[in-house]
Amino acid sequence: MDPVLSIRDLSLDFETPPGPVHALRNVSLEVPRNHIVGIVGESGSGKSTVIAAAMRLLANNAVIRGGEVIFNGRDVLGMNQEELRALRGEEISMVFQDPMTSQIPVLTIGRQMTDIQYRRRNVSMAEKRNLAVEMMRRVGISDPEERLDQHPHQFSGGMRQRIAIAMALLMNPQLLIADEPTTALDVTMEAQIIHLLRELKESFEGSILFVSHNLGLIAELCDYVVVMYAGEVVEQGSVEDLFYRASHPYTQALLECDPARIEDATPALPTIPGDVPDLHIVPQGCVFAPRCPRAVARCREEPAQIATIGAGHRARCHLLGHE
Numbered sequence: 165m166d167p168v169l170s171i172r173d174l175s176l177d178f179e180t181p182p183g184p185v186h187a188l189r190n191v192s193l194e195v196p197r198n199h200i201v202g203i204v205g206e207s208g209s210g211k212s213t214v215i216a217a218a219m220r221l222l223a224n225n226a227v228i229r230g231g232e233v234i235f236n237g238r239d240v241l242g243m244n245q246e247e248l249r250a251l252r253g254e255e256i257s258m259v260f261q262d263p264m265t266s267q268i269p270v271l272t273i274g275r276q277m278t279d280i281q282y283r284r285r286n287v288s289m290a291e292k293r294n295l296a297v298e299m300m301r302r303v304g305i306s307d308p309e310e311r312l313d314q315h316p317h318q319f320s321g322g323m324r325q326r327i328a329i330a331m332a333l334l335m336n337p338q339l340l341i342a343d344e345p346t347t348a349l350d351v352t353m354e355a356q357i358i359h360l361l362r363e364l365k366e367s368f369e370g371s372i373l374f375v376s377h378n379l380g381l382i383a384e385l386c387d388y389v390v391v392m393y394a395g396e397v398v399e400q401g402s403v404e405d406l407f408y409r410a411s412h413p414y415t416q417a418l419l420e421c422d423p424a425r426i427e428d429a430t431p432a433l434p435t436i437p438g439d440v441p442d443l444h445i446v447p448q449g450c451v452f453a454p455r456c457p458r459a460v461a462r463c464r465e466e467p468a469q470i471a472t473i474g475a476g477h478r479a480r481c482h483l484l485g486h487e
C-alpha cells in the first residue's frame with residue numbers, strides 16, 4: 165500500500181541527568197493513504213513521542229539514534245526549518261487533547277483561523293474568512309458567521325474540539341494527527357467527535373493517525389492498529405487482526421482490561437500487574453517479560469524478534485514464529 169507516512173527503525177533517546185532514556189527502539193509503522201491508523205498503549209509506551217518525531221516537534225534533549233521518518237517520499241529528519249514550517253500545518257496538522265492549550269484565549273476564533281492561513285499570500289482576508297466559515301460549518305458549528313467573532317471560552321468543550329479540528333483541516337493537510345482528542349470530553353461528545361473524524365476522513369480524502377489509550381475508540385474509528393509498549397511496537401495489523409486474533413500477550417492483556425469487553429459485573433476492573441519499566445536501562449530480554457504471564461526463561465535473556473502472523477499482521481514475541 166502507498167504510505168503517506170512511513171517510520172522505519174526509529175530509535176530515539178532523551179538525554180537526562182541520570183543518563184539517556186531509551187524512549188523509542190526500532191519503531192516501524194506506516195500510515196497508508198486515505199486510511200486511519202491508531203496507536204494504542206499505556207502511558208509511557210512512546211506513542212506521543214512517535215507523533216512528535218513525525219512532525220519533528222521533539223524536545224531539545226531528544227537525540228535520534230537511528231532510523232528515518234518519510235512523509236510523501238521526503239525525509240522529515242533531514243528537513244531544514246523552512247521545509248518544516250511548510251510541512252507543519254499545511255501537509256501534516258495536529259489536534260491535541262485539550263483545545264484550550266492550542267487556542268489563544270484572547271483572540272477570536274476568526275482571527276486565529278485567518279492567521280493559520282498566513283502562507284496563502286494571494287488570498288484576501290475576506291476569502292480567508294469565508295474559508296473559515298465554511299470549515300466551521302463542515303465540523304458542525306451553527307451560525308459560523310457570528311460565532312467566528314467569539315473567543316474560545318464562549319464555546320463548550322466539545323465545540324472547542326470541533327473548532328480545533330476545523331483549524332487543523334483549514335490548510336487541507338494530507339495527514340491529520342489526533343493525540344487523545346476525546347480524552348477531555350464526556351462520552352456523548354466523544355462519540356460525536358469520532359463520528360466527525362470518520363466523516364471528514366471520507367470527505368477530505370486524507371489520512372489520520374489517531375493516538376489513544378482507549379481500545380473501544382480505536383476499534384470504532386481505525387482501519388489499522390499499532391500497539392506500543394515501553395518504546396517498542398509489539399504488535400500491528402488490521403483492526404480485525406488486533407481485536408479478533410490478538411497474538412502478543414500485551415495486546416491480549418489490554419483487551420482483557422477493556423471495560424467495554426467485560427460482560428460480568430466485577431467488584432474491580434482487571435489491570436495488568438506491574439508497571440512500564442524505567443527506560444534508562446533497556447532490559448536484556450523481552451521488554452514485557454516482568455509483566456508477562458507467559459514468560460519463559462528465554463524471554464528474560466534474549467530480545468524478542470518480529471514474527472509475521474498473517475498479511476500485514478506482525479507481533480514481537482518468542483512464542484510466535486519468526487520472519
Ligand code: SF4
Pocket residue numbers: 412413414450451452453454456457458459460463468480481482483
Ligand atoms: Fe511474554 Fe516472552 Fe512473548 Fe515477551 S517474548 S511477550 S515475555 S512470552
